[in-house]
Amino acid sequence: MEPYELSVTEALDQLSAKTLSSVELTQSCLDRINRTEKSISAFITIDSEQALHQAHEADRKRTQGSGGSLCGVPVSVKDLMCTKGVKTTCGSKILENFIPPYDATVVEKLQEQGAVIVGKAAMDEFAMGSTSENCAFGTPANPWNVDYIAGGSSGGSAASVAAGQVLGSLGSDTGGSIRQPASLCGIVGMKPTYGRVSRYGLVAFASSLDQIGPLTRDVTDCAVMMEVISGYDRRDSTSVDLPVEDYRAFLVDGLDGVRVGVPREYFGEGLDPEVNRVVMNGVEVLKSAGAEIVDVSIPHVNYCVAVYYLIAPAEASSNLARYDGVAYGLRDSGNDDLFEMYKETRSRGFGPEVKRRILIGTYALSSGYYDAYYKKASQVRTLILNDFKKAWESCDLLVSPVTPTPAWKIGEKVDDPLAMYLSDIFTLSTNLAGLPGLSVPGGFSENGLPIGIQLQGMHFQEGALLRCGYNLEKGLNLERKIPSL
Ligand code: GLN
Numbered sequence: 001m002e003p004y005e006l007s008v009t010e011a012l013d014q015l016s017a018k019t020l021s022s023v024e025l026t027q028s029c030l031d032r033i034n035r036t037e038k039s040i041s042a043f044i045t046i047d048s049e050q051a052l053h054q055a056h057e058a059d060r061k062r063t064q065g066s067g068g069s070l071c072g073v074p075v076s077v078k079d080l081m082c083t084k085g086v087k088t089t090c091g092s093k094i095l096e097n098f099i100p101p102y103d104a105t106v107v108e109k110l111q112e113q114g115a116v117i118v119g120k121a122a123m124d125e126f127a128m129g130s131t132s133e134n135c136a137f138g139t140p141a142n143p144w145n146v147d148y149i150a151g152g153s154s155g156g157s158a159a160s161v162a163a164g165q166v167l168g169s170l171g172s173d174t175g176g177s178i179r180q181p182a183s184l185c186g187i188v189g190m191k192p193t194y195g196r197v198s199r200y201g202l203v204a205f206a207s208s209l210d211q212i213g214p215l216t217r218d219v220t221d222c223a224v225m226m227e228v229i230s231g232y233d234r235r236d237s238t239s240v241d242l243p244v245e246d247y248r249a250f251l252v253d254g255l256d257g258v259r260v261g262v263p264r265e266y267f268g269e270g271l272d273p274e275v276n277r278v279v280m281n282g283v284e285v286l287k288s289a290g291a292e293i294v295d296v297s298i299p300h301v302n303y304c305v306a307v308y309y310l311i312a313p314a315e316a317s318s319n320l321a322r323y324d325g326v327a328y329g330l331r332d333s334g335n336d337d338l339f340e341m342y343k344e345t346r347s348r349g350f351g352p353e354v355k356r357r358i359l360i361g362t363y364a365l366s367s368g369y370y371d372a373y374y375k376k377a378s379q380v381r382t383l384i385l386n387d388f389k390k391a392w393e394s395c396d397l398l399v400s401p402v403t404p405t406p407a408w409k410i411g412e413k414v415d416d417p418l419a420m421y422l423s424d425i426f427t428l429s430t431n432l433a434g435l436p437g438l439s440v441p442g443g444f445s446e447n448g449l450p451i452g453i454q455l456q457g458m459h460f461q462e463g464a465l466l467r468c469g470y471n472l473e474k475g476l477n478l479e480r481k482i483p484s485l
Contacts, residue, residue, distance in 0.1 A: 104201025183452025
């Protein structure tokens with residue numbers, strides 16, 4: 001086994017046993033990037049020099065007996081988390097040359113624990129999309145078949161982990177952007193409870209929905225990374241002051257006493273039979289592990305697409321107002337007139353999907369329409385949350401598909417935004433209700449593309465999700481494989 005193929009946990013074992021150095025491991029990842037990046041395009045920025053420097057530091061600290069819980073482990077970070085001195089583009093031309101003067105809290109936390117940040121991962125512009133095709137700097141490919149999408153918006157994060165370029169990654173999830181690419185690329189992805197992880201230094205898309213989380217090769221690695229990034233941060237007023245749990249302590253065999261709900265609305269029309277087969281097989285595995293399976297209902301799930309695609313663009317239209325060519329980013333300098341300058345900068349800097357969202361969002365918030373759209377959507381959002389509260393009376397967590405289909409071909413849905421939005425149907429409710437969600441590899445389609453299984457849990461019950469995910473992973477016993485490429 002090559003070092004780049006190790007899980008985070010396996011690598012940490014070898015690093016602490018001194019049978020592997022971080023420089024060797026990092027070099028193995030960088031070589032892998034060199035060999036595969038042409039076909040995968042997972043990165044917007046690769047900083048090999050800094051990575052090797054951090055690896056040397058990690059080795060030095062280890063020799064001294066210090067170094068944190070990710071000491072020497074190469075990771076990637078989605079290109080919308082600020083990295084001091086390193087370009088942070090959000091996949092957008094408008095921030096093509098933006099170099100943040102500070103680090104996001106999660107980046108600080110990775111560094112404190114000794115992680116080696118290899119580069120910034122490709123993504124849909126401002127995290128708007130489901131395929132990463134809205135990235136201004138190239139579309140990441142699915143490592144299992146490079147003609148297919150890696151998913152989005154954290155497509156570069158998922159592809160880099162699945163392709164063996166790094167051992168783990170951080171993504172962000174506003175409506176599914178961690179879980180969906182994780183599912184399509186055959187890896188694990190967690191969207192934590194809203195408020196569990198600090199958003200300080202995360203470029204905002206929809207502030208009431210955004211949350212940062214890990215993408216990893218297995219559930220144990222996910223628990224390790226969750227321990228690193230979680231926690232209260234006074235610089236994010238929406239972060240919650242609850243102690244960070246020892247997530248690895250939840251990874252125990254068996255699910256006796258756990259009630260797993262199967263929400264019937266998630267298994268209706270439009271669900272690909274192969275996805276249905278994989279998820280139902282997962283349900284059987286949970287049952288054999290001791291879980292009690294119960295039938296539950298989330299009646300308002302069909303409104304999620306409509307509600308999300310009003311609330312998220314509304315918040316985005318307000319968050320993206322700051323890119324006006326004045327404070328930072330692209331500026332059209334050919335104009336003396338201030339308003340012309342704004343207009344030209346924004347017309348040139350934003351791609352079509354971002355423009356579409358700004359238009360929808362501004363419209364939904366405008367006087368005369370606010371009550372009919374934004375306010376109504378917010379009311380239905382509460383109904384969706386209430387559905388989950390009701391479900392928790394009879395179960396502890398929910399199992400469902402992550403996406404209605406496996407990955408589709410690059411280019412297949414680019415001209416059909418509505419079809420693209422509809423593919424998010426199963427992940428949006430988690431964000432609208434602020435819940436934690438986990439995607440675990442469940443199996444493969446007939447043509448060899450990965451299919452994930454989603455678990456949704458109660459607020460701040462990440463531990464319960466990880467326990468269930470761990471048992472699912474064990475029971476399914478899929479080979480952890482990195483495609484040869
Ligand atoms: N696909 C959804 C969208 O386009 C979700 C994106 C996300 O979670 N960042 O908005």
